[in-house]
Structures are given as structure tokens and as C-alpha cells.
Amino acid sequence: MELSPKVEFLGLSFDVPVMIGTVFTAIVVLLLTVLATRNPKMRPGGLQNLVEMLLDFVRGILNISFDSKTAEKYLGFALTLFLFIFIANQLGVMLMVTTEVHHPIPSLGITGDDLEESHAAVWFKSPTADLNVTVVMAVAISLFAHFMGIFRDAKGYFSHYMQPNPLMFPIHLVDEIAKPTTHALRLWANIFAGEVLITIMITYGNPLTTGAPLLVWLGYSLFVGTIQAYVFTVLASVYIAQKTVQDH
Amino acid sequence: MTTIAAALMIAFAAIAGGIGNSVVFSKYLEGIARQPEARGTLFGQMFIGIGLVEAVPIISVAFGILVLLGVFGG
Numbered sequence: 053m054e055l056s057p058k059v060e061f062l063g064l065s066f067d068v069p070v071m072i073g074t075v076f077t078a079i080v081v082l083l084l085t086v087l088a089t090r091n092p093k094m095r096p097g098g099l100q101n102l103v104e105m106l107l108d109f110v111r112g113i114l115n116i117s118f119d120s121k122t123a124e125k126y127l128g129f130a131l132t133l134f135l136f137i138f139i140a141n142q143l144g145v146m147l148m149v150t151t152e153v154h155h156p157i158p159s160l161g162i163t164g165d166d167l168e169e170s171h172a173a174v175w176f177k178s179p180t181a182d183l184n185v186t187v188v189m190a191v192a193i194s195l196f197a198h199f200m201g202i203f204r205d206a207k208g209y210f211s212h213y214m215q216p217n218p219l220m221f222p223i224h225l226v227d228e229i230a231k232p233t234t235h236a237l238r239l240w241a242n243i244f245a246g247e248v249l250i251t252i253m254i255t256y257g258n259p260l261t262t263g264a265p266l267l268v269w270l271g272y273s274l275f276v277g278t279i280q281a282y283v284f285t286v287l288a289s290v291y292i293a294q295k296t297v298q299d300h
Numbered sequence: 301m302t303t304i305a306a307a308l309m310i311a312f313a314a315i316a317g318g319i320g321n322s323v324v325f326s327k328y329l330e331g332i333a334r335q336p337e338a339r340g341t342l343f344g345q346m347f348i349g350i351g352l353v354e355a356v357p358i359i360s361v362a363f364g365i366l367v368l369l370g371v372f373g374g
Contacts, residue, residue, distance in 0.1 A: 237362075238352075282351070286348060
């Protein structure tokens with residue numbers, strides 16, 4: 053496998069390709085939305101058309117679990133989430149930035165032992181192929197849902213754990229822990245497995261044997277990236293709706 | 301030993317994913333055979349279902365790869 057540069061800060065180890073990937077994805081999302089909405093026209097064309105389609109698509113996702121008035125409140129959040137994950141997934145498939153390393157660089161965490169394994173250092177990775185990024189997103193959504201539930205109706209929120217009887221409390225607790233865990237693992241595992249397979253086919257394969265499977269897998273990765281961005285956004289809105297919508 | 305462990309994880313994930321996806325897809329086909337006009341709605345719902353079902357095997361595959369790379373279980 054390629055080496056991935058790391059920096060130590062306050063005793064924590066930060067993965068450089070993931071940080072570059074996160075910032076790059078955020079810039080792409082920002083440019084896309086800002087450029088599309090700077091000069092809105094009554095008859096949309098080009099980029100504005102695309103973003104309006106995306107907006108309607110995300111509105112459709114939110115309408116699954118919210119009424120249309122509440123859906124408008126979460127529209128910005130859900131659109132940001134969807135665009136970030138979608139673009140991050142696709143960039144990971146399309147971009148591969150590697151450089152050659154021949155000397156140990158201690159400040160980037162590349163030691164002599166690592167260099168015996170590989171000489172390629174990777175500088176861009178899909179942020180969603182890193183477990184830390186997806187766990188942060190899933191836990192933040194889960195915490196947001198819980199806080200919204202408590203603010204909205206604290207009594208109803210806590211009594212929900214005792215429904216239909218107090219014996220169910222442990223099961224509710226496991227459910228609340230399992231939700232963010234699977235939410236994060238689902239996105240990460242799909243993108244990570246895809247990227248590792250692409251890397252293996254490029255590194256160890258040759259065009260005759262792995263060329264055709266690589267092409268098929270690249271196409272399938274684009275599809276998986278879209279589906280997972282969709283599923284992540286749907287589940288985020290469902291988890292928030294479970295805690296905030298009263299009549300269920 | 302780690303190689304065998306990783307191979308087993310990925311192989312069982314493939315079996316489980318195949319069975320799970322086939323159940324979702326066959327129910328979708330049954331649904332549109334019974335009610336062809338529901339195709340549009342069922343299509344989106346099916347892909348959510350496949351995305352959810354696919355998750356558990358793919359988590360196993362990802363951990364299998366991590367075992368193979370020696371991240372843990374060495």
C-alpha cells in the first residue's frame with residue numbers, strides 16, 4: 053500500500069491526505085453553489101438548473117420524514133450533507149495524487165521502515181474513505197437529534213425510552229448506540245473497500261488481466277458513491293425526525 | 301492464518317450480500333409484476349433497501365481488508 057503522510061499535533065496524529073481531501077471537497081462544493089446562485093435568472097440555465105434540480109431532489113428526501121414546512125428548515129443542512137458526501141465520493145474515484153519518496157521525512161511520519169514497503173506517498177484521499185470523518189458526521193447528527201428531542205419535549209423524549217414498558221430500556225439504549233455506529237460504518241466501508249480495490253488493481257494488476265474489471269469497478273464506484281450519499285442523507289433525516297416529530 | 305481469516309470474512313460477506321440483494325430485488329420484481337404503475341416509487345425504495353442491505357457485508361469486507369493489511373489481528 054502507499055504511504056500516507058501524517059502530522060503530529062498536540063499528541064494527536066492527523067492524516068494529511070484526508071485533510072487535503074476535506075478542504076478540497078469543501079472548496080468544490082462552495083464554488084459549485086456560489087457560482088450557480090450568484091446571478092439567478094427566472095429562466096435557469098446550466099449550473100443554476102443543476103443546483104435547482106439537486107435542491108428539489110433533497111427536498112424530496114426530506115419530505116419522506118418531515119412535513120413540507122419543517123422540511124424547508126432542514127433543507128440547507130441536508131443539501132450540504134448530500135453535496136459534501138456525493139462530491140467526496142466521486143473525487144475519491146476520479147483523483148489519485150501520488151508522489152515518490154526516497155528519503156525518510158520524520159515531520160510527515162514517514163520512517164525508513166515505511167520506505168522499504170513502498171516509495172509512493174498519497175496526497176489525496178476521499179474524506180469519506182476515512183473512518184474519523186464519517187464517525188464525526190454520524191455522531192454530530194445523532195447528538196443534534198437528541199438535543200432537538202430534549203428541547204422540543206423533554207418529558208416525551210425521556211418517556212419514549214420506557215415505551216412500551218421499562219423492561220425495554222436496554223433495547224432502546226442499544227438502538228441509540230447502534231444507529232450512529234452503523235450510519236458511519238455503512239458510508240466508510242463502502243467507499244474504503246472501493247478505493248482499496250481500485251488501488252490494488254492499479255498497483256498489482258496489468259492492463260491485460262485487470263483492465264476490464266477496473267473499468268467496470270470504476271463505473272460501479274460512481275454508482276455506489278451516489279447511492280451511499282443518498283442513503284446517508286435519508287437516514288440522517290429519518291434519525292432527526294424520529295426524535296423531533298411528535299406524532300409517531 | 302490472517303490471510304485465511306480475511307478470505308473467510310470477504311467470502312461470507314459476498315455470500316450474504318448476494319442472498320440479501322437477491323431477496324430485495326426479487327421482491328421488487330414481484331411488486332412491479334403485480335402493479336406496473338408503482339415502478340417509479342418502488343425503484344427508489346429498492347435502492348434504499350439495497351444500500352441498507354449492502355452495508356453489513358461491505359463492513360465485513362472493509363474489516364477483512366484491514367485484517368489483510370495487518371492493521372489489526374496480526
